[in-house]
Amino acid sequence: MSRSQPAAGQAGALPAPRRRASLRPWRRAIVGGAIVAAIMLVAIFAPLLAPYDPNEQDLLNQLLPPVWAGGNWDHPLGTDNLGRDTLSRLIYGSRVAMIVAVAAASGALVLGTALAIVAGYFGGIVDWIVSRLVELWLCFPPVVLSLILIVGFGVGLRNVILAIILVDWTRFCRVVRAEVLVVRRNDYIDAARLAGFSHWRTIRREVLPAVAPLILTILSLEMGIAVIVEAILSFVGMSVESTIPAWGVMIADARKDMYQAVWGLVLPILAIIVTVLGFNLLGDGLRRALDPKLRQRVIQ
Amino acid sequence: MSGGVLGVALRRIGVSLPLVFLVSVLVFVVLRLIPADPVAMSVPPNATRAEIEALRAEMGLTLPIHEQFWIWFAKAAGADFGKSIAFAQPVSRLIGQALPATIELVVVAAVFATIIGLAGGLLMYRVAGGRGEAASDLASTLIMSIPEFLWAIFFILLFGVALNILPFTGRLDAGITVGRITGFLLVDTLIQGRFGAFLNALSHLLLPSMSLALGTAPLLMRVLRSSLMEVGNEDYMMMARLRGFSERRVLVHHAFKNAFLPTLNLMGVQFSFLFGGTLLVEVIYSYPGLGSLMVQAVANTDLPVIQGVALVYAVAVLLINLGVDLAALMLNPKLRIAK
Numbered sequence: 001m002s003r004s005q006p007a008a009g010q011a012g013a014l015p016a017p018r019r020r021a022s023l024r025p026w027r028r029a030i031v032g033g034a035i036v037a038a039i040m041l042v043a044i045f046a047p048l049l050a051p052y053d054p055n056e057q058d059l060l061n062q063l064l065p066p067v068w069a070g071g072n073w074d075h076p077l078g079t080d081n082l083g084r085d086t087l088s089r090l091i092y093g094s095r096v097a098m099i100v101a102v103a104a105a106s107g108a109l110v111l112g113t114a115l116a117i118v119a120g121y122f123g124g125i126v127d128w129i130v131s132r133l134v135e136l137w138l139c140f141p142p143v144v145l146s147l148i149l150i151v152g153f154g155v156g157l158r159n160v161i162l163a164i165i166l167v168d169w170t171r172f173c174r175v176v177r178a179e180v181l182v183v184r185r186n187d188y189i190d191a192a193r194l195a196g197f198s199h200w201r202t203i204r205r206e207v208l209p210a211v212a213p214l215i216l217t218i219l220s221l222e223m224g225i226a227v228i229v230e231a232i233l234s235f236v237g238m239s240v241e242s243t244i245p246a247w248g249v250m251i252a253d254a255r256k257d258m259y260q261a262v263w264g265l266v267l268p269i270l271a272i273i274v275t276v277l278g279f280n281l282l283g284d285g286l287r288r289a290l291d292p293k294l295r296q297r298v299i300q
Numbered sequence: 301m302s303g304g305v306l307g308v309a310l311r312r313i314g315v316s317l318p319l320v321f322l323v324s325v326l327v328f329v330v331l332r333l334i335p336a337d338p339v340a341m342s343v344p345p346n347a348t349r350a351e352i353e354a355l356r357a358e359m360g361l362t363l364p365i366h367e368q369f370w371i372w373f374a375k376a377a378g379a380d381f382g383k384s385i386a387f388a389q390p391v392s393r394l395i396g397q398a399l400p401a402t403i404e405l406v407v408v409a410a411v412f413a414t415i416i417g418l419a420g421g422l423l424m425y426r427v428a429g430g431r432g433e434a435a436s437d438l439a440s441t442l443i444m445s446i447p448e449f450l451w452a453i454f455f456i457l458l459f460g461v462a463l464n465i466l467p468f469t470g471r472l473d474a475g476i477t478v479g480r481i482t483g484f485l486l487v488d489t490l491i492q493g494r495f496g497a498f499l500n501a502l503s504h505l506l507l508p509s510m511s512l513a514l515g516t517a518p519l520l521m522r523v524l525r526s527s528l529m530e531v532g533n534e535d536y537m538m539m540a541r542l543r544g545f546s547e548r549r550v551l552v553h554h555a556f557k558n559a560f561l562p563t564l565n566l567m568g569v570q571f572s573f574l575f576g577g578t579l580l581v582e583v584i585y586s587y588p589g590l591g592s593l594m595v596q597a598v599a600n601t602d603l604p605v606i607q608g609v610a611l612v613y614a615v616a617v618l619l620i621n622l623g624v625d626l627a628a629l630m631l632n633p634k635l636r637i638a639k
Binding site for chain 1: 320322323326327330331332333334441442444445447449450453454456457461569572573575576577579580583584594595598599601606610613614617618
């Protein structure tokens with residue numbers, strides 16, 4: 001992010017057309033970041049924003065439609081099959097999505113990047129082991145592996161986060177390792193070593209900053225993936241405890257009543273899509289703005 | 301020439317076998333972490349402690365974990381995954397019934413994904429630099445943000461419920477039965493000359509395979525477009541244009557041929573993701589494949605089934621990657637010389 005400031009600062013002194021051109025690469029990241037920030041705020045202030053307790057049942061008002069489809073303002077987005085307020089459940093559901101997005105993606109970042117840097121920087125046997133480990137992990141479709149892990153660990157928010165970390169660290173590891181291999185060949189790495197830097201200091205001061213833009217981009221994309229994986233797991237009932245509202249659970253519940261109440265199904269789907277779109281725009285925007293050459297490598 | 305391809309194929313299979321072994325170790329160990337007791341779930345609630353202990357010994361659960369693993373692995377190598385706890389049937393039979401359905405779905409979806417991905421990539425390249433670029437960029441980002449299981453639900457709502465023009469449960473309409481020869485409905489119906497049933501099976505495949513294809517295609521589009529852009533600056537493209545070839549001919553005969561390889565490499569990864577995507581799509585469409593079996597097994601904590609299906613998934617992914625690598629090898633002579 002810090003690179004935006006000099007770009008914007010320089011632009012102030014330039015003629016108007018150039019100024020627009022220099023901000024242009026950031027437009028996508030700004031839009032994505034705004035979406036993500038908005039959903040973050042909703043998640044943080046959920047108790048203040050939600051009109052009802054998300055688990056409060058009102059059996060006299062089941063499957064109410066949203067206000068634009070003939071419902072009333074008591075429940076602006078309608079209710080589900082137990083008469084629970086859809087708006088409140090959507091608002092509280094953003095908490096699970098955001099907690100998983102931040103915690104699981106950061107965990108995968110730390111694990112994947114640490115292994116990638118160790119492997120790429122030191123090479124040799126360490127690199128061989130890490131590469132084989134990644135190959136082993138890639139034998140599984142990610143959904144299948146996360147499902148197996150959840151069966152092993154049991155359900156619950158913490159286990160879901162752990163499962164996603166243990167599945168998705170390879171996304172960071174593969175890409176960052178390849179980048180570290182490139183960075184390592186630069187003369188300034190040798191220069192740092194010759195100047196007496198320890199390995200740890202060289203990694204911290206020279207290698208890490210060089211791969212940071214790449215990591216930031218994958219982090220954002222990974223947050224979107226984590227939201228989807230959590231939704232998948234909660235859709236099949238293998239995510240958070242049943243008392244915690246989650247978007248995937250809402251979809252699974254509403255599917256049974258899709259003939260009578262289609263909005264109960266559409267709204268949580270839209271919530272997921274908008275969230276993932278926000279993360280993808282942010283990641284994609286960061287990629288374009290930080291380094292156009294990265295395009296190829298980050299995509300996967 | 302084919303000798304080189306064969307050699308690489310054999311070498312790749314040699315690398316894959318230890319991976320399959322490690323995969324089975326991984327699955328076995330993870331599932332032993334399980335908090336629930338598989339014995340407690342397979343006995344009636346009034347079973348005595350002695351009966352439970354007897355069953356535990358019979359199931360081999362009293363043995364040390366590495367011995368349990370070797371017994372299971374030796375049998376699994378001969379496609380014997382034990383007996384399902386919930387279905388009281390051999391796991392291999394359950395997998396045998398479900399696997400052709402999933403393969404059929406994956407193949408049809410992969411065909412759709414390839415068509416959409418390649419056509420979309422060419423289209424995105426054509427509009428690049430023009431007014432359409434921003435729109436096509438945004439559209440591909442939006443489509444990429446929609447995972448296959450949301451497409452699946454969306455298609456059910458649109459084509460199944462609202463328009464009511466396509467079926468969205470199972471592999472065939474309720475009244476139709478097809479004799480089982482290969483297990484692939486599209487093949488079996490044609491062998492038996494039943495075109496009505498063929499069309500019925502195809503119509504049942506349409507929505508689930510399109511959901512999977514749309515979850516896979518956008519990335520193919522993007523990679524194809526960016527490799528087309530890279531190729532676009534090459535001298536031979538300029539030469540072809542100078543020789544007066546039409547833009548379409550230059551695109552298809554010169555640019556596409558060279559830009560296709562990175563896309564093909566990506567397809568290996570993407571199609572193994574697609575294979576994983578079947579899991580939820582099958583559940584949503586009540587499609588009796590491997591994914592439905594897996595989710596049922598997970599709901600019942602049916603360990604023998606989970607282990608067997610997980611292993612089949614891993615082997616399938618390895619085979620897909622092998623196939624894509626060999627295809628790349630056959631299409632790109634440079635790879636053959638380099639190794």
